[in-house]
């Protein structure tokens with residue numbers, strides 16, 4: 718299983734994979750951070766398709782085409798805003814990963830790349846977020862044999878270290 722997981726540093730919009738995951742907000746109409754970068758790189762057709770989706774509740778995931786991106790699809794998920802951990806944040810973040818993998822598998826995507834959902838503007842603690850991401854990757858790889866490549870994209874060097882620590886803890 719571990720060999721199907723890659724940890725890379727860089728810009729998720731550059732990856733030629735079946736699907737990249739967007740850390741969106743409930744409107745699905747764009748924003749800053751990775752969401753802004755994905756919309757800029759995909760072009761206005763992405764926003765047009767997103768307008769037809771009627772938003773997305775926190776923890777859920779919806780798929781669109783990738784348009785001008787090298788990735789074929791974008792899976793839009795909405796992470797929780799961190800309020801200290803007492804507002805169901807952990808379960809909501811877990812749901813983002815679970816539902817993104819479920820949507821990917823349902824559309825027969827075999828390679829999927831994730832940013833560190835909620836760890837930017839939404840202030841979710843990085844170590845905890847990377848651990849949840851890794852646990853859910855392991856579960857998804859066990860559940861969906863059609864998924865052969867999971868890529869965690871670290872934008873900052875500390876995120877790469879956090880993913881590497883999480884991979885050791887989860888996969889041994």
Ligand code: AR6
Nearest residue numbers: 728729740742748749750751752832835836837838839872
């Ligand atoms: N490639 C990969 N990772 C990136 C990129 C990139 N091009 N750009 C940023 N990151 P954030 P959130 C990392 O703030 O916390 C938006 O306005 C970044 O370093 O993008 O889920 C939405 O519309 C961080 O580790 O998303 C929402 O309103 C991670 O991506 C809100 O922000 C997530 O940071 C969502 O906040």
